[in-house]
Amino acid sequence: MATGFFVTGTDTGIGKTTVSCALLHAFSTNGYTAAGMKPVVSGRKDGLWQDVENLQAASTVSMPRKLINPYAFVESIAPHIAAQQTNIRIDLEVIRQACEKLQTAAEITIVEGVGGFMVPLSLSGLSGDRYDTRDLACVLGLPVILVVGMRLGCLNHALLTARAVESAGLKLAGWVANRIDPDMLQPEANLQTLVEWLDCPLLGILPYQAQPDVQQLAQYLDLSRLR
Numbered sequence: 001m002a003t004g005f006f007v008t009g010t011d012t013g014i015g016k017t018t019v020s021c022a023l024l025h026a027f028s029t030n031g032y033t034a035a036g037m038k039p040v041v042s043g044r045k046d047g048l049w050q051d052v053e054n055l056q057a058a059s060t061v062s063m064p065r066k067l068i069n070p071y072a073f074v075e076s077i078a079p080h081i082a083a084q085q086t087n088i089r090i091d092l093e094v095i096r097q098a099c100e101k102l103q104t105a106a107e108i109t110i111v112e113g114v115g116g117f118m119v120p121l122s123l124s125g126l127s128g129d130r131y132d133t134r135d136l137a138c139v140l141g142l143p144v145i146l147v148v149g150m151r152l153g154c155l156n157h158a159l160l161t162a163r164a165v166e167s168a169g170l171k172l173a174g175w176v177a178n179r180i181d182p183d184m185l186q187p188e189a190n191l192q193t194l195v196e197w198l199d200c201p202l203l204g205i206l207p208y209q210a211q212p213d214v215q216q217l218a219q220y221l222d223l224s225r226l227r
């Protein structure tokens with residue numbers, strides 16, 4: 001099995017952190033040491049970057065903040081715009097080295113992306129200067145786990161993302177159905193569609209929980225299905 005996974009999703013706010021934390025718990029329940037990483041975060045609330053806090057809390061090893069989260073921006077905006085505003089260049093090599101250190105400290109590293117799979121990270125979008133979260137996943141060279149936030153529109157987003165992962169030359173290790181919308185119509189038919197159309201294993205179906213409990217949600221994940 002791989003020693004790390006890059007967790008991407010169908011959008012921002014669809015459960016990447018929730019699933020990443022559940023994965024960390026699932027791995028630690030299975031006897032692995034596990035470290036969470038959020039290379040780039042934007043959006044500080046009440047003095048905290050909640051994604052980083054949650055991943056840190058779900059990890060079994062204690063690592064320096066700078067390694068867990070090399071880049072943190074205050075405003076809740078696209079990271080390359082936040083980077084531009086603060087004159088900070090997101091350096092993929094810095095992230096790669098931090099990830100490598102986490103990987104030597106823990107048996108499994110779970111890296112949460114930012115937003116969806118093709119979020120700009122470079123300061124400039126002019127051709128030649130461009131890189132995004134897909135390039136980050138490639139630099140880390142980790143197999144990808146796709147979190148699908150189950151709501152109307154997710155079929156298109158999930159299939160586009162799977163195609164982008166594959167055309168980047170990365171392995172899709174599995175996908176997770178996260179029931180974020182309790183009122184979604186035809187959830188089973190949508191789920192079945194993705195089972196048929198996504199060419200990677202379904203690792204679990206996480207139920208809707210008004211107050212998500214990542215330790216409980218971990219029980220819905222079957223790590224033995226990871227490809």
Ligand SMILES: Nc1ncnc2c1ncn2[C@@H]1O[C@H](COP(=O)(O)OP(=O)(O)OP(=O)(O)O)[C@@H](O)[C@H]1O
Nearest residue numbers: 012013014015016017018115179180207208209212
């Ligand atoms: N299974 C679930 N049931 C109910 N609510 C959920 C579930 N999974 C996630 N949520 C809620 O949805 C919101 C977004 O989840 P989360 O922060 O994990 O998304 P994300 O994809 O990591 O977002 P971001 O793009 O900001 O990193 C949170 O309020 C979270 O508690």
Ligand SMILES: C[C@H](N)[C@H](N)CCCCCC(=O)O
Nearest residue numbers: 012042043076077078115119
């Ligand atoms: C602020 C939010 N929660 C994330 N941290 C950043 C999401 C970036 C999305 C960029 C985009 O695709 O438009």
Ligand SMILES: [Mg+2]
Nearest residue numbers: 016017051112
């Ligand atoms: Mg998150």
